[in-house]
Amino acid sequence: MTLVLAIVVPLVAAFLIPVFHLARKTLPVSLIGIMGLISLSASMAAAYAGWFSPEVSLLGGWAPEIGIVLVADRLSSAFLLITGIGSGAALACALEKFGGGPWRFYAIFFLLLGSMNGILLTGDLFNLFVFYEIFSVAAYLLVAFSMSWQALEAGLKYLVLGTIGALFILLGTAFTFMATGILNMALLSEALVSVPRETLTAISACLVLGLTIKTGAFPVHFWLPDAHSSAQTAVSALLSGVLVKVSIYALMRVCFLFFLETNGTVFLAITVIGSLSALGGHLMALRQDDIKRLLAYSTVAQIGYILIGVGCASAAGAAAAVFHSFNHMLMKMGLFIAAGNVSDEKGTREICKLTGLWKEKPFWVLGFTVLSAAIVGIPPLNGFMSKWFIILSSAGAGTVIPALVIAAGTVISAAYYLRVLSAFVSPGESDQEDPFKSSPRKVRSKIVSLTIVGSFAMFCLALGIMAFSPFSREYFSSIGRTAVDVGAYVGLVTGR
Amino acid sequence: MSLAFMVFLYLFLIATALVISAIGDILSAVITLSVFGILLATAFAILQAPDVALTQAVINSGIVTALFLVAFSQTERPPCYDKEEEKEE
């Protein structure tokens, strides 16, 4: 029941917001905050239930062969936690920035939240596609929400590429259905073993292509830097921190369930995509002048790291991928919020003009420094540990090149993050004003955003140290074991 | 239904798709999309899916075409009218 609530509660909230809007033009912030809290606690309840006792709920009482199943195991729970924390932080930032004014924004936000929980919990391939589409439409709308021309262009490109990705997912689903006659993922993982090789090739190519486009990995990453850099601060943070992780969850779930035993080449392809993505993302980030675009390309690179972890096709690799997803959510959300706030106040996003910030707002710069050190992979922080786990699992899978790519990525990312930081700490420009510069807006002090950035930075430090203890490592590796244990998943769903 | 009819239908479908792709005029392409939708609905009906055929006829041939026409008319306006619109915004 908790699983259904995790999906239904945010959808109800999304429905209630327009209704409330009819009564009052500006919604009170506390109302949306309470709705957010209730929705998030619903998804946390699902995560809790799934973590300690894997749970299945059959919708409408139909058997898993016919009806739709919701499943929560440790992998889903981990991602529910990631999305819960991330979307909570984004909601807090948005409430602080916009107040209760733009009711449409919050309606879309809750729609997104519900569909994300749907993707994370569903055990049915077609249902996954449906939730994925709701999720994508909400994401397109959020990207374009500011209605600036950059946002609209990014939204349109995201929409076209995303729809093509969705069509390929639909095609893959159709092929799967034609080959086996079932849509339940657990049953499919058994049925696909007996499917002929050529059909399997078509299915895996379509599914991997569609999910890769949605993830934003390198060869088809084009929408990602546009969308992440054009959206508003809270949305950028949400996109980079949470939405990408949901796509990665879908990729992990589908690939581990379907292709672990049937088509091992898929994982090789994912490793190659991941390596390309890491290298390409870092190299493209190196040449950016726009701070948000730089962070967006850095996201492409980090997706590459996660995909390298997924491509190891082992419990260790999956655990490392989940751990890095969590870390990346913390780091990149914090970075986007910090960068968005300082660039809003400076009135520009060009790195070379963001000078003198160390004097003006030391706390923001400090938070940015810690988080960027974490994402580069500086030792006491969590980025180092997750990178190490990915390298370890990659070497364990017998491939060295991805590990070398990660090592090279550390160097490149250090170069570009240091460029940003040195701009921040360099003395500010003199009094002469650039006539073309848009005037810096007077912005309220952002205490909530600052708290979020600060606590994320602390969290990074804590996780980096925690990762050394065998106790917490046992927790993480249990996620990985759950992810690759197809038999247990099938047993869970079918009740065998 | 005879196979010959099916072949004919599918050939016609492909032909309309080609027209949609190739024709320079957007308005004609949109109207052809409506025809394409109706043909597809017919094919669905023959493939024993009357429910899908109905939905296809209503949504794809009706609503989507209407949306296209609205969007097309919105973007093909005289420039003076456009400027006024922007001032209002």
Added chain:
Amino acid sequence: MITLSYVTSVIIFCIGLYTIMARRNLFKTVLGLALMESAILLIIVSSGYIPGGVPPIEPFMGPAVNPLPHAFTLTAIVIGASDIALALAFIIKLQRHYRSVDLDRIRGLRG
């Protein structure tokens, strides 16, 4: 007959893809998306077809065709329509800024 459907839908899918890739007009892009989507619908529906079957509507007068493909074709149609509607809305807004629906001019974001 099913093979015929499959061949047709593959051809239509390719035409849609080609339209997106080769045409510079944004409306053509969206039309291409619509074509691709219709092709996939055709694949799904024909996969549920049984020669000599009846529609899955009670009362059954013989072997009913699989109802599941129909259910998810309906969903896919609605989803596709919403995607297209959203794309058209974006196009209208973008045209106000660029004064054009030409993809070669709508490329402010690059690099």
Added chain:
Amino acid sequence: MSLSNLFDGINAPFLAAGLVLYISAVISGEWYFKAPGERVRFRVLVAAASAGSIGILSSGNWLLFVFFLEILTLSLWSMISMKEPRAALVYLLSQLAAAGLILVGTAGVYAHTGSLAIGPVPEPWRVFFMAGFGIKAAFPLLHFWLPEAHGKAPSPASALLSGFAVKTGILGLIRAFPEPFAPLVLIGTVMAFFGAFMAVFPRDIKRVLAYSTMSHLGFMTAAVGAGSGEIAAAYAFSHAMIKGNLFISAGIVEKTFGTRDIFALRGSGRLHFAAVAALTAGAFFAAGLPGTASYLLKNSVISSLGHTAPWWQPFMLTAAGMMAAGYLLNITAPLFFRDNSKNGTPKHEEGGNIIFAVLSVTILLLVIAADSFFPSILHAFRVDTGFTPASDKLEAFIASAAAGLIILLARLRLKGIPEQGLPDIKICLSMDEGPLYAFNRVSGCCHPGRLNTFVFVALVFLVLLMLTL
């Protein structure tokens, strides 16, 4: 990680060197940095660096080793960037690359043996350790960062860099290759000679010292490759002492006279003997004259190569040792024996005489003490130097003559060469010209902003997927 690892025969020399160096760095930092803020920052950074160093020495597995290496790297980076942010960036990036390579190698070793413990590295993963520690220990072609960082850092930081940070590379090599390993001997020989050769030309004192460090690291690498890690460790200790002294006294000279250019410093010894004395004394001990610890150790390295080594390896090492005397003479002799009246006297800072005198005499005494007690220290470290000149007398003589000839020829050409010495390979790294810039231009085309292209790429990607899966 346990403290018992700290005191084995290999670690003890490094620990002793670190102890002396960190104390002297703190003392000289108090005097070197004038602004209070800088002083506090330097103290904090030295504390962080020493924590990292203790961690490196006491860690029992490779992961912790890298972990603490990076802490050391970061604090040194911050020290260098107090003066030269650009050189610091090169230093940081190169060291991160080194740490990444070692990390990959460690992961491979773990996959191979199931253990992270520090120890001999199995065959397929050796190359990563060699490359990683090679960057740390400035192997030829991987040394691009060394002259920059050593030459441009604040003097106390240079002392730490040259005295301890590069030695961590040697420590890692000793741990990873306890058995004789021929490629390392080859690399070490080439490196010793190359460093000595490059050190002949620059006019900047600290740059000369930087290349000298590279040359000495070559000796240590050769010793590691010959399988005698104890000699390398002892050499590291001796070299750390001497280089610490040299860099700190170079800092004294720089502070006193406002320049490090040997042309401008001509005759400065007569003006201010105390400031120059420490440098000269250090140079005397570093030159490897008979009777000093350097002489003993260089010969130990050469003899440890054994008779199986090809003839040119001891030859080149001997020549490199001889050239050390030459290049150090290059930077110390003009201080006393040349007159610089035509350029005017260099800047001469009044009022610090007593401090300089005390500091230089202290360092001098420290070096003399370390040097004269060296055999007993070696005994305490349980090192058997086994001093037997391996190369016969004639070969040594020819090598010395060749070295002298090179130095003489170089001296004749010295006027035409820029202040920074011969051009090095760091151009490859710079953003403004070089491969990175070229790549930057190309990658601009990677995101054209055109939707058709995006879809086309996706289609190509699909075809590739279809073909591979």
